Amino acid sequence: MIIRFFEKIGRFVIGHLETLGQFTILIGNTIAQLRYPPRMRHVFQQMSHLGVDTLPIITLTMLFTGMVITLQTATEFIRLGAQSTVGGIVTIAVGRELGPVLAGVVTAGRVGAAITAEISTMKVTEQIDALKVMATNPIGYLVVPRLIACMFMLPILVVFGDAIGSIGGWMVAEYYDINIYMYLHSIDTFVDVHDITGGLLKSIVFGAIIAIVGCYYGLNAQNGAEGVGKATTRSVVISIIVIFFSNCLLSMLLYR
CATH class of the missing domain: 1.20.5 (Single alpha-helices involved in coiled-coils or other helix-helix interfaces)
Structure with a gap:
């Protein structure tokens, strides 16, 4: 025993x-494989799939996130007489943590799952073996374009998400009689460039994690429809876990 x-x-x-x-x-x-020029047509296709198609859900996620942050904090700050800091607090929270993390999680759930499902289906139907027969490296053909697209587009999505989150916070702040001048002045006073650039650096790492994990589980999927489903589920779960873990490490390195 x-x-x-x-x-x-x-x-x-x-x-x-x-x-x-x-x-x-x-x-x-x-x-x-990054030493060789990637097929830019494939890279642009992946950028469109990742950026344009993912932007609506990122917009909704960050809009309501900014609104909820203000809703939860504005009352307490007003009670303490610190209502002039609400805009800065919301923007710092969104720029440092919530923007890159939520964008990474949403992208992992949408794009990471799609990457794994697509590549695992190619593996099950022996299309990857066909690439090898045609002397085409599957890593350069499949992984590199997705990696470049994720690392390039996720920071752009985070920039949009940060802006939308701050706008959502201002929409609720108006309800508490915090005018736009006070809100913007708070952002100008308390928010440093490093608060935003640190979040963008995180998003680059998160993009690489989503692409690599998605491609790994796609390339190693078991045969059959069940194998594709299991690979997709594992890809999303592992991506989210690694994003949270790496976010903790990056936060300690960037903001301590």
Whole structure:
């Protein structure tokens, strides 16, 4: 009984170490493929799919996030006589944390799942094997365009999200008689450029995580429709977990 228990622990550890090693190999192969010019048509297609198609849900998410932050904090700040700081507090919260994290989570759920489903379907239908037969590197053909698109477009989505979040906060602040001049002056007084650029740096990392995790689980999907479903689910879950973990590390490095 005890031996079986330790066998299960050993299989668990070895399995996760093997997965980590495969992730590392994929990252190394992807970096190696970045030396060659990517197919820009594929990159632009992925940018359109990631940026234009994802913008509406990012807009709604950040609009209501900014409104809720103001709704939860404005009353307390007014009670303390600090209503002139509401705009700055909302913008800092959105720029540093909520903007990049929520945009990353939404993108992981929408784009990361799509990446995994598309690539895993190609694997199940042996299209990836066909690429190898035609002397086309699957990493350069499939992974690199998605990686570049995610790392380039997610910061742009975060910029829009930060602006929409601040606008949503102002819409609620007006209800508490915090006029637009006071709101904007608070942003100008308390918000530093580093508060925004730090969030953009996070979003670049989050974009790379979404692309690499999505492509990894797509390339390693099991055969059959069930394998595609499991790969897509694992991709979204792992992407979100890694985003939260890396956000903690980046916050300690950027804002301590």
